[in-house]
Amino acid sequence: MEQKVRDLRSALKLLESMPGQLVETDVEVDPMAELAGVYRYVGAGGTVKRPTKEGPAMIFNKVKGHPDAKVAIGLLASRKRVAALLDCQPEDLGKMLYESVANPIPPIVTKAAAPCQEVVHKATDPDFDLYRLVPAPTNTPDDAGPYITLGMCYATHPDTGVHDVTIHRLCIQGKDELSIFFTPGARHIGAMAERAEALGQKLPISISIGVDPAIEIGSCFEPPTTPLGYDELSVAGALRKEPVVLCDCVTVKERAIANAEYVIEGEVIPGVRVQEDQNSHTGYAMPEFPGYTGPASDQCWLIKVTAVTHRKNPIMQTCIGPSEEHVSMAGIPTEASIYGMVEKAMPGRLQNVYCCSAGGGKYMAVLQFKKLTASDEGRQRQAALLAFSAFSELKHVFLVDEDVDCFDMSDVLWAMNTRFQGDADIITIPGVRCHPLDPSNDPTCSSSIRDHGIACKTIFDCTVPYDQKHRFERANFMEVDSEKWLKHTDK
Structure with missing residues (x-):
């Protein structure tokens, strides 16, 4: 029977049934800095100072000074967990x-x-x-x-x-x-x-x-x-x-x-x-x-x-402020806002959006855009402008083609390295209000910034020109079911 999630306890119950997604400890922890210090190593991820990683959610069963309470952390610090909790694909x-x-x-x-x-x-x-x-x-x-x-x-x-x-x-x-x-x-x-x-x-x-x-x-x-x-x-x-x-x-x-x-x-x-x-x-x-x-x-x-x-x-x-949990809570609604605005303006072109960990879910978005006809050349940049309108705190937009996995930052950087030229494919919009928590959004960092919280918003167009698509086809591999070879191994 499918697990129904409607509160924190049922959410934790679901994670308990998923291998590697929830750990509990009976070792007493001090909530003053120690608890977060522990979870930094277990599963904080996000923009937390390295070393950190994406890992399971965690329950501390014994909290110093609070004998009748537990503390749960990291519930949403994984896109996979969020998808499971919302009954959806990541x-x-x-x-x-x-x-x-x-x-x-x-x-x-x-x-x-x-x-x-x-x-x-x-x-x-x-x-x-x-x-x-x-x-x-x-x-x-x-x-x-x-x-x-x-x-x-x-x-x-x-x-x-x-x-x-x-x-x-x-x-x-x-x-x-x-x-x-x-x-x-x-x-x-x-x-x-x-x-x-x-x-x-x-x-x-x-x-x-x-x-x-x-x-x-x-x-x-x-x-x-x-x-x-x-x-x-x-x-x-x-x-x-x-x-x-x-x-x-x-x-x-x-x-x-x-x-x-x-x-x-x-x-x-x-x-x-x-x-x-x-x-x-x-x-x-x-x-x-x-x-x-x-x-x-x-x-x-x-x-x-x-x-x-x-x-x-x-x-x-x-949650830990800069953790992957913030990326999930801020980034997924931002993806939804961008997708909705672009889809209304140019249906069928925007394939997906990802607000990645490196931007904390707010500062950076990757737009996977499909040019359907020659007249779509340039629309990808219009989509980026719409993204800035959909979410005012966004600072950087990366545009990639439909054959690039927008959720894989290595693939996004591959597209940047093989489909992008800095003198032609960077579009800057200086002097726009962004977010006060970015320390570089300050007059001390650029003469174009008149007040703290203003930024130069930037588009990185890593898409292939429509008339050049034949030159940028990725190597085609045979489609096989690899399970045939892996089912008797430890994978």
Whole structure:
């Protein structure tokens, strides 16, 4: 019988049935830097400092200071695992997510008892303490504090009543306080908080931790694919072909994901900004997806926590900022956004898209483009321009032909080495807003950059000119079933 994945526990159960995809340890681990230090070697991958690798997800059964909790990490740190968890082939993930955005299934609210509220701790309790209740790790000894890296933040616009879910950088700052970082102009809940502040109101918010992987992937879409007013929980509903179930919070007027492992309830306080490293004074926040440890912000907003609810024997889910897990969560929705925009403009030409590990899922995309007629020459570059429009944080686009495996970076670089000329096939677009976490996007690195966060976006056209295709045919090998020769070997 097929394993049905609808929450974190069923996801882990599926991985348990897949050889080499999940490991558990009963050796006690300190969540302060040690846990991430271990997983760096086991399976972090991504842009994490070498040595690292892609490997299994991991469960730590004994976490120092948290006798009743476990910590799971690396659930999505493999495209193969993501595909299994979403019941899809790895190369089809972007296309499947595009279809899910186009055919959303909105969430529903249950009045039944929610698994995430089996145990309730209110901030009015005399012993309430986030540090004790939530086993949030630090990635490195330099982190500003314990971070919740996979918290599904859910809020409602104070004017329109529309809902949204996004993932934000959340740092525990005190017994009942979290800081939340809003990238200016980039996330819908940030816009909701700004509007609530303009009205002089607190913004109720829930933070659901340890949920269905479909929710984690779906929550990472951005405009214009999912504009303000589009609830990304509807993407997860479409992926699962049934709605995500929400429940009413215990202490604030908001909803949370009913089958989450943990829910933190609270309110974003207007007119207050927090120094992110006010407790550690390291000057740093946490490792971010480009592979560098980001500076601590003095413009974080404050969440006053009103309650923590959780399942019995809860499982905390976390990730390493620059790991392959970020590549999956950010990159696959980006692939879907690019595929959708190009397919609408020029149907049948774009075969696939890959936002690779080297770009952290955000900075680099490989577009596999098929020129059907002579008049398609040049359209591949139009497709690259559309990719930049589909995802504003994209910095580099590589264009390859349909005979190049866009998911194999060695094949992409082969195409670059045999089909690309630097003086003719590089197209630069200087002075475009990109992403502030890329340290090279700074005036100190180029005179063309007027402000931090601006970049020179670049297209690398590694496609063969249509009228030259006969000169670039790859060697044709005999098609055979190799299993005949391998079935009696150890492979």
